[in-house]
Amino acid sequence: MTRQIKLGAFLPGGGQHIASWRHPDQPADGATSFEFHKRLALTAERGLFDAYFLADGLAVSFGGASEGGSAKVAGLEPVTLFSALAPLTSHIGFIATASTTYEEPYNLARKFASLDLISDGRAGWNVVTTATEAAAHNFNLDQQHPHAFRYARAKEHVDVVKKLWNSFEDDAFIRDKESGAFFDPDKLHATDHRGEHFKVKGPLNVPRSPQGHPVIVQAGQSEDGRGLAAATAEVIFTAHQRLETAQEFYRDIKSRAQGLGRDPRHILIMPGVSPFVGRTSEEAREKYDRLTSLILEQDGIALLNGLTGGTLDLNGYDLDGPLPPAAPTEGNKSRQALIRQIADENNFTIRQLYQWVASARGHFTVVGSAIQIADTLQEWFENEGADGFNILPPWLPTALEDFVNLVIPELQRRGLFRRAYEGRTLRENLGLSYPHNRWSAARHAVQAAE
Amino acid sequence: MTRQIKLGAFLPGGGQHIASWRHPDQPADGATSFEFHKRLALTAERGLFDAYFLADGLAVSFGGASEGGSAKVAGLEPVTLFSALAPLTSHIGFIATASTTYEEPYNLARKFASLDLISDGRAGWNVVTTATEAAAHNFNLDQQHPHAFRYARAKEHVDVVKKLWNSFEDDAFIRDKESGAFFDPDKLHATDHRGEHFKVKGPLNVPRSPQGHPVIVQAGQSEDGRGLAAATAEVIFTAHQRLETAQEFYRDIKSRAQGLGRDPRHILIMPGVSPFVGRTSEEAREKYDRLTSLILEQDGIALLNGLTGGTLDLNGYDLDGPLPPAAPTEGNKSRQALIRQIADENNFTIRQLYQWVASARGHFTVVGSAIQIADTLQEWFENEGADGFNILPPWLPTALEDFVNLVIPELQRRGLFRRAYEGRTLRENLGLSYPHNRWSAARHAVQAAE
Incomplete structure (x- = not known):
């Protein structure tokens, strides 16, 4: 096909x-x-x-x-x-x-x-x-x-x-009303997981x-x-x-x-x-x-801050100027890098950047x-x-x-x-x-x- | 009314x-x-x-x-x-x-x-x-x-x-498309719970x-x-x-x-x-x-055992004789007591007891x-x-x-x-x-x- x-x-x-x-x-x-x-x-x-x-x-x-x-x-x-x-x-x-x-x-x-x-x-x-x-x-x-x-x-x-x-x-379920066998116990399996993060016996x-x-x-x-x-x-x-x-x-x-x-x-x-x-x-x-x-200015700023895991402080920056650097994050690392890439590749101002990413982050x-x-x-x-x-x-x-x-x-x-x-x-x-x-x-x- | x-x-x-x-x-x-x-x-x-x-x-x-x-x-x-x-x-x-x-x-x-x-x-x-x-x-x-x-x-x-x-x-939600106010932040409240078992900030x-x-x-x-x-x-x-x-x-x-x-x-x-x-x-x-x-004998025994939190061992007991005592449980205490009460009040044999509780435990x-x-x-x-x-x-x-x-x-x-x-x-x-x-x-x- x-x-x-x-x-x-x-x-x-x-x-x-x-x-x-x-x-x-x-x-x-x-x-x-x-x-x-x-x-x-x-x-x-x-x-x-x-x-x-x-x-x-x-x-x-x-x-x-x-x-x-x-x-x-x-x-x-x-x-x-x-x-x-x-x-x-x-x-x-x-x-x-x-x-x-x-x-x-x-x-x-x-x-x-x-x-x-x-x-x-x-x-x-x-x-x-x-x-x-x-x-x-x-x-x-x-x-x-x-x-x-x-x-x-x-x-x-x-x-x-x-x-x-x-x-x-x-095929674990037999459901035989006559004999009373509902399922086959041999076909029901314990999980018996013991790992670093979880202990789950199951089934x-x-x-x-x-x-x-x-x-x-x-x-x-x-x-x-x-x-x-x-x-x-x-x-x-x-x-x-x-x-x-x-x-x-x-x-x-x-x-x-x-x-x-x-x-x-x-x-x-x-x-x-x-x-x-x-x-x-x-x-x-x-x-x-x-x-x-329809985007309000404060919402655009909040958007960029949110996408970079709260690592970007845009306070005092000109929205029609370039994006300042962000601090490291324990949050979504790849998303932070992507936002930076979009700004750099398109030579976007802060305002152009939030307008562009507003539709799909x-x-x-x-x-x-x-x-x-x-x-x-x-x-x-x-x-x-x-x-x-x-x-x-x-x-x-x-x-x-x-x-x-x-x-x-x-x-x-x-x-x-x-x-x-x-x-x-x-x-x-x-x-x-x-x-x-x-x-x-x-x-x-x-x-x-x- | x-x-x-x-x-x-x-x-x-x-x-x-x-x-x-x-x-x-x-x-x-x-x-x-x-x-x-x-x-x-x-x-x-x-x-x-x-x-x-x-x-x-x-x-x-x-x-x-x-x-x-x-x-x-x-x-x-x-x-x-x-x-x-x-x-x-x-x-x-x-x-x-x-x-x-x-x-x-x-x-x-x-x-x-x-x-x-x-x-x-x-x-x-x-x-x-x-x-x-x-x-x-x-x-x-x-x-x-x-x-x-x-x-x-x-x-x-x-x-x-x-x-x-x-x-x-x-009335937290304003949803005013004109002004851009979706909700009133004063009407959204953090939970701020810090107790013995849970810490939940909310909202x-x-x-x-x-x-x-x-x-x-x-x-x-x-x-x-x-x-x-x-x-x-x-x-x-x-x-x-x-x-x-x-x-x-x-x-x-x-x-x-x-x-x-x-x-x-x-x-x-x-x-x-x-x-x-x-x-x-x-x-x-x-x-x-x-x-x-339609109750199978082994299912009746398993029922009584389940209802008493696994504390009742009926192995070797005559099903047409009286119910033996159960061990204490950390499970459902009140259910265990209720089963005993039903047996005592009705003077039920083990079999009569499981037949009676089979419908609704x-x-x-x-x-x-x-x-x-x-x-x-x-x-x-x-x-x-x-x-x-x-x-x-x-x-x-x-x-x-x-x-x-x-x-x-x-x-x-x-x-x-x-x-x-x-x-x-x-x-x-x-x-x-x-x-x-x-x-x-x-x-x-x-x-x-x-």
């Missing part, structure tokens, strides 16, 4: 761009409105997106806007939200973010396996280590753990969760889910992050401004994965793209200018007609820059609708995107392999050898 | 009675079937039940059946399940069990507030401390914390969660939910449990075999609550009732005998016609034994349908039960007061004084 573009959609009800809630099209209460999220899910499914993707944080976030100006101050917990959307949709996947630093593996394994069962195989877990001081203060800590500690814990956490998801073999009290287990997604770009992604992820969400850096990342991850004995086709690299789509490039530019004009922003945008996506897709994209519509629902109504048909015309969902599960639609139960696989190997 | 009976329904898809999965009516895969849970929710809503209630455990449970015979070995996580059921229903509440011992307050507060928002005010939290060794082994512990420690932590945990649910005042990143906060439910019956319930619970789930002990409990809790300055009408006492309903008492008895006949089992069952419920309701009942249909869906089709109309005829939902939220239907935001209340008090 011809390789085609995979598409995720980032659809926080509060909008992606920091000023999006001020846009006339967007409901001001979108962040906490279930009905609005339902509308977004149905629109994305009409566009045949592989998945609806949601980020998550474990503290009040001003998300780049100054306190009172932030529509990101409050929202809904993603797994709870996605579970409610699951029965109202039939094909779109749901990738929820959850933290390895502040959730216990047993609880996390249960809720994602439950979501996978309820959605009939459409769940994904975006693994994050949660890089903010504010979150640490909500979980009994005075300061957050160092970057390296968080990643070491994350690696072990994912390992434990996967072990838990292997508790029941696929999990949720059965294997339709996908074997939910799709594992990761977004780390630092050295630690790349290592974790290459070892564990099936989908990688990444941020690049130029094809060259995307290619470097793409080749690096695929080669790391191969080095670890994994099939590189089963790790999908999906950079973020923030599209302003017009029927013409002029119309697209007008949409960009209109949204940009360092993800690639494209402004143009459907043909121009399809050209860009095609170029990245066909030149080892991407296996697909995570679309971050800058405001909602219009920018999502523009993409569905204008760009999707153009990609379909080029044979680059599906005309109908191929499969039932998220895993099938993404073309990822089915993770066989470890214990069943071992059993089959023994039987084959005998 | 006339006081009426409130009703919760315990509807685990795997059934309540240990042999229920073997009953011809019950789908053998009910425990993990979303469609089956949906059917149960719609049936309970047709019966105008206040709430759908689910217990929860954090380890594989054999639920009283021996390993391979247990349909309780695996299920769905309750909040995830209820969230999916919320948009498919319109009035019934959802009371999910979650643990103060193994969940962090910040995570728990988020998911329940999200469920309350998604369901438009129909969420309840059944607060449990999780009393099993097996759960401790899934959360980095070699043995579970002592009973008293768990209850001390629970008290602080509920306090922190309630503080988090007060983060935003009711919560989910807004106040339609009920102010989800309804707090508790089921403790030990001295510690009663103290926690009187201090924090709005609904109390309890287990009694006789009206006299129910009355003792009812009066004790109401008086403790009053002593703590609470309005005793706002703590609803709802004992569990397992009904075998027939058109005649003979038909009801046949239903009881039929289900009882120590909750009150009633076998009779709709009129007989309504008589019993009415007697308890009118004599300070109960404000309502948690119905535990012994097998599903039939025993639930029997109750809805036969007992509900009889209660309605007597004016003891609603003919339509009174309110929009669970809290309104239960007749519970709205918990005003602490900060708003303080602000109004200051304004009134000025």
Whole structure:
């Protein structure tokens, strides 16, 4: 089968761009409105997106806007939200973010396996280590753990969760009313994990889910992050401004994965793209200018400070002058570096920088007609820059609708995107392999050898 | 308004009675079937039940059946399940069990507030401390914390969660697109909790939910449990075999609550009732005998062992002889005592005991016609034994349908039960007061004084 573009959609009800809630099209209460999220899910499914993707944080976030100006101050917990959307949709996947630093593996394994069962195989877990001081203060800590500690814990956490998801073999359930045998105890396996960070005996009290287990997604770009992604992820969400850096990342991850004995086709690299789509490039530019004009100055400054982990003090600097240097961070190192790169490469003033990153926080922003945008996506897709994209519509629902109504048909015309969902599960639609139960696989190997 | 009976329904898809999965009516895969849970929710809503209630455990449970015979070995996580059921229903509440011992307050507060928002005010939290060794082994512990420690932590945990649910005042959100003011920072409050068990700075990143906060439910019956319930619970789930002990409990809790300055009408006492309903008492008895006949001997023994916290070794004892003494437990103390009481009061053999508790694990089992069952419920309701009942249909869906089709109309005829939902939220239907935001209340008090 011809390789085609995979598409995720980032659809926080509060909008992606920091000023999006001020846009006339967007409901001001979108962040906490279930009905609005339902509308977004149905629109994305009409566009045949592989998945609806949601980020998550474990503290009040001003998300780049100054306190009172932030529509990101409050929202809904993603797994709870996605579970409610699951029965109202039939094909779109749901990738929820959850933290390895502040959730216990047993609880996390249960809720994602439950979501996978309820959605009939459409769940994904975006693994994050949660890089903010504010979150640490909500979980009994005075300061957050160092970057390296968080990643070491994350690696072990994912390992434990996967072990838990292997508790029941696929054919463990007998359910024979006559004999009273509900399941085969030989096909229920303890986890017996004793590691540096976790002691988890298991087994999990949720059965294997339709996908074997939910799709594992990761977004780390630092050295630690790349290592974790290459070892564990099936989908990688990444941020690049130029094809060259995307290619470097793409080749690096695929080669790391191969080095670890994994099939590189089963790790999908999906950079973020923030599209302003017009029927013409002029119309697209007008949409960009209109949204940009809604950014308040204090919100732009707060945005840059937030993206650099609070290490950038812009007090007293001329907004129409260059970006000053930032202090080191134990937070999101790669995001801090990316912001610096965008400023340097474009020779941006502070104001131009915050205007540019306001739509997607360092993800690639494209402004143009459907043909121009399809050209860009095609170029990245066909030149080892991407296996697909995570679309971050800058405001909602219009920018999502523009993409569905204008760009999707153009990609379909080029044979680059599906005309109908191929499969039932998220895993099938993404073309990822089915993770066989470890214990069943071992059993089959023994039987084959005998 | 006339006081009426409130009703919760315990509807685990795997059934309540240990042999229920073997009953011809019950789908053998009910425990993990979303469609089956949906059917149960719609049936309970047709019966105008206040709430759908689910217990929860954090380890594989054999639920009283021996390993391979247990349909309780695996299920769905309750909040995830209820969230999916919320948009498919319109009035019934959802009371999910979650643990103060193994969940962090910040995570728990988020998911329940999200469920309350998604369901438009129909969420309840059944607060449990999780009393099993097996759960401790899934959360980095070699043995579970002592009973008293768990209850001390629970008290602080509920306090922190309630503080988090007060983060935003009711009118915190301005959402003025023109000025760019999304919310009023003066109406967002840090939690600043530093206690013996938790340090949580807050605020919560989910807004106040339609009920102010989800309804707090508790089921403790030990001295510690009663103290926690009187201090924090709005609904109390309890287990009694006789009206006299129910009355003792009812009066004790109401008086403790009053002593703590609470309005005793706002703590609803709802004992569990397992009904075998027939058109005649003979038909009801046949239903009881039929289900009882499906219990395997080893499952009955495992049930008694499970209910007493693994402290009862029945090895070598005659099943048609009396119950031997049990060792002390750090698990569920009150349940252990209740099982002993049932055996003593009824002069039951081991076999008779497991047959009797198989349907509802120590909750009150009633076998009779709709009129007989309504008589019993009415007697308890009118004599300070109960404000309502948690119905535990012994097998599903039939025993639930029997109750809805036969007992509900009889209660309605007597004016003891609603003919339509009174309110929009669970809290309104239960007749519970709205918990005003602490900060708003303080602000109004200051304004009134000025």
